[in-house]
Structures are given as C-alpha cells and as structure tokens.
Amino acid sequence: MGMFGREQLAMMVRPDRVHRALYSDPAIFELEMQRVFGCAWLLLGHESQILSAGDFFTTRMGREPVIVARHADGSVKAMINRCSHRGTTVCEEASGHCAEFVCPYHGWTYRTDGSLRFVPLAQGYGPDVERSKLGLVNVPRVESYRGFLFASLAAQGPTLSDFLGPMKTSFDDMVDRAPDGEVEVAGGVFKHAYDGNWKLMLENHLDGVHPNYVHASSVQAARDAPDPAQPEKYADIAIRQMRQNGAPEAVWESIGVWTTDFGHGYLGDYHSDSRLVVGMDNPVFADYRGRLEQKIGKERAAKVLGVTRWNSIIYPNCSFMGQFRQLRIVHPLAVDRTVVYTYSFRLKGAPEQMFRDTVAFANVVNGTASWVLTDDLEVYERVQKGLAAQASDWVYLARGYGRDVDDAERTRRGATGTSELHIRSQFAAWLRYMTAE
C-alpha cells in the first residue's frame, strides 16, 4: 500500500489508459472515500420512499451509514447514523416511520432532523454542555431533482443543478413517461454484491461491446426459444431482452454514447419501444399511450416516447434507465468489494401491467440469480483478479480515443457507440476529485 500524492495520482490517469492501482490499491480506495464519495453529489433515493413526516430509510454514502428522513416541517434531512455519545447506530431498520431516533445504548434521543432532544442524567455533564452541538451529524447538503434525492458530504461545491447539467434530461425521460407526471419506488430491492471494484459496474453499463461476449450464453439460450408473439407471454420480456444483447456489432456501433464533465454519461439511440418489449402493437402499450396522450397531448406524448435512451450514469454512485424504470445505487465497501441496490419504479397513472413488465424486466436483467447479471458479476470478479497481476500496470481504454467530439450542451460524444469515451470521462472526473485542493 503506497502513499499517493496528487502528482503521482495525475501520472496514473493517462488519456487512453489508467494504472491498475486505481482498481486494486486499498490506499487509493481510502482516498476515494474522502475525495470522491466525500465530495460528489450522491443519489440517495426517491421522495416516494419518505412521503410523510417521520418516514425514513437508511443507506450509505460511500461507507458512511446514513439516515434519510422526512422532518416535521416537510424537509428532507440526511444524517450520519451514529450516536454522538458512544457511536452506536441509532437506527437499524431499512425503512420505517418514527417520531424520534432513540439510541439503544444510553437512551440519547434525536428528532428527525438529527437535533438532540433528550439525554438521560443530563446533569452529569455539567452546565456548560452545548446541546446544539451534540445532535447527529447532518449531511450538509440535501437537494432533489424531480423527486430524486441527492446529498453531498461536502458543505461547499457545485450546485446539484450544475452537477447534473445535461443529465437532467435522463431523469426527465424517466418521470415524463408517467401519465400522472410522477414515479414511485415499488416492487422490492435487489441487493447484489461482487468481489470487485465499484468502478467496474459504472464502466460496464455503457459498454456496447461486452453484451455479445459476456452474455453470449443467455443470448443463445434465448435465440433457441420460440419467438415472442401477441398476446405477450410472461417469458417474452426475458427472451426479447436477452436476444437484444446479441445485436450485431453494427447496431452497437451505430448507437451513441455521450458524456459530461462530471463523469456522467448515457447510451442513446439504443432502441425504440417497437423493437423491444413494449411493442407498438401491444394492447397494454396502446392503453398506456392513450392515457399519456390524454394527459399531455398527442404531440408531447410522441416526443416523450420518442426518447430512446438506455442506461444513464450519474457518477460516482448511480446508474438508471427510464424505459424500464430501473435505478441502481453503487455502494463501495472495499477496494475489491461492492454492493449494488436495484430499485424499480412505477409510472403513476399507467396501466398496472406496465409495472408488472418492469418487475419481469428487473428479474431478467438485474436479478441476483438472473441469466444476465450473473455473467456480469463473474466478469467483474475476473477483472479484479487479473488486475492483481504485477506484470502489467496499465488498463487500456483507447477504443475511439482521439475521435471523441464536442456535442451540444456541455456533452461529448464518442465516435461510435462502442467508444470507451465514457470510461475516459469517468477517470477525468475522478482525477479532478482526487487532486482537488
């Protein structure tokens, strides 16, 4: 384990390659927890998880245990889940409702904004104790965009609006699809873990070359199954999605990959609804389209449904997609250990079957035992294993290098859909976080 100065870090990120230590050195991971996860806006969840005052859920920001709660005044508070007295966690449930958080050890009691309400035997501390300084540590900045809750452990930095920039349109894509203009978390949470670095998942989600190789076995198994037909059967979503991973190279080349200056990015022009699950001749989709048109008009509905964006990455902790309403939050536990939580969302005002399709899609692609995800996890672990080798220091990220172009609104576009631009952009952002004074 080495000590890494800023100059040394800068030498480890080259335009078309990075040093393997960025994935494998525990000292670098410790710095990332301070400088990346300790600074950046992190996605925590969604407002629908805490609708009423007293509702809360627990999560992590990097490795920090965090409680996110709706306070009595309606505001959302995020606080470190650690008693100011002896350090006990004051809340162990994944989610729930309470009036206050009571430490199980000595009864210190906190309001839902983290302020200290009660200490037993308070006289034992003498008259000079400043109670206002003994609340739970507040996460200094909490903001939301269209219902998605973000927080930053840094008191200063770019605003959420500036941080998201053009990526707001990916959240818009997710929410605008709801006839009632809102989405809500529903359908359970997959929590899958792997023995690999947290960055590997974010890199993989915009990688258009891997599906034909990593997912070859599920592509073939799905090709051997009968073709989906109307009316849709339960298995058809799985068959279509697995087959889609086997699209020819020309298709992956022709789609687009875009990135922004904070390391975010998305795959666009990936597919239209007619090519995948919710075919235009599907009666459920026709019903849904009708409801959307009724609410927002035909023209606007065509525009909303015309967005063919696939995965979007909000660096450093989130990957999501509007078409099937999936959102993944990355929790780094150690340099070689990561947990990912996958949430599904319901489009309010859409036919019930649309949400059932979301659930079925989640099972196929994001399920812990799914045909697709298991092969991704296997490959992340094999990358991690290979990067322990000392024979070679460099991880090669050159596909499309030198041919990225500036595009509208602070974005860059890869020369083709299979450009590794997104990984280069993630590391450019990484280096800015890691070397900021």
Next chain:
Amino acid sequence: MGAIENTGAVNDATLSEAEQFLFREDWLLDQHRFDEWLDLFTEDATYWVPLERDQRDPWNTSSIIFDDRMLLEIRVRQYGHPRAHARLPSARTVHQVGNVMIVEDRGNELRTASSLVLIEYRKERQRVFGASVEHRLRRTPAGLRIAAKRVDLVNSEAELDGIAFLF
C-alpha cells in the same frame, strides 16, 4: 407459504412416495442432470424463489427467480453453452432436504412442505443457504410431477453474491 392443514391423517405410503420424489429431485440437481430435473416439471409449472419474506405474488414484487416452464428451459440451456461464464465450472452443490410434511392431499395433487439446506462450492468459495420449500406435486400417468415449487430463502433480502445454480 400456505397454511398447514391435514397434518393428522397422512398416509405413510404417500409420505414416503413424496419424500423419495423430493430426494430424487435434489439428487438430480447435485448430479447436474438438469435435463432430467426439468422433466420433473409439468408444462404449466412455476418455479419461484421470492425476493421478500412472505411475498404475496411474483407479479408486483421482484423475485430472485420466477420462471415458467419456458424460462426454466432457457435456464437449463444456458448451462450447456461454452461461454456461460458464471456457470463454468458449474457450482457443485449438496441439497439436503428434510422435515418433509404432506400439508394437503387432494388426490390428484399433493402439497408438501420441507426444509432445504444447500451447500454450494465454486471457485474456492463455499456458501450455505437455508430455505423453506413448498411443492405442489401432481399425479400424472408418468408419476408425480412438479406443478409449482416455491423456495423461501432465509436470507433472500440480504446482500447476496450472484447465484448461478438451482435450488
């Protein structure tokens, strides 16, 4: 899991028949005889590993696995592919089934409850899983067949590494 009924009047022969069937089912999995295992399921069968404790249905909440017969076939077919990375090598398993009870006997269909302890070994790592299992077994001319199987893992809601074997 459904309610446990009829615990009193169980015919020894029926219990023994059901037990032998469940033992054989798990033996086929441990032997990686997946095609023969698949043949134990009826055409309209479902195979369900819920994500949440006391999950009511597989439609409105995700499942670790929820397969109809077609998806089960795709799952078995994936094992045979030369680039099935997470399944090469296939996990070695021991399925230990016990506490078998007949909870309902309708003549043409039996419902059984059992406990499963499963040891999985793959790539220098061994894991242990525990589950409550419910089978709906149908009497067919070819013998008992599985019409529905539900496996409730004790740790279904935990942070789990990938699962590339069958319960």
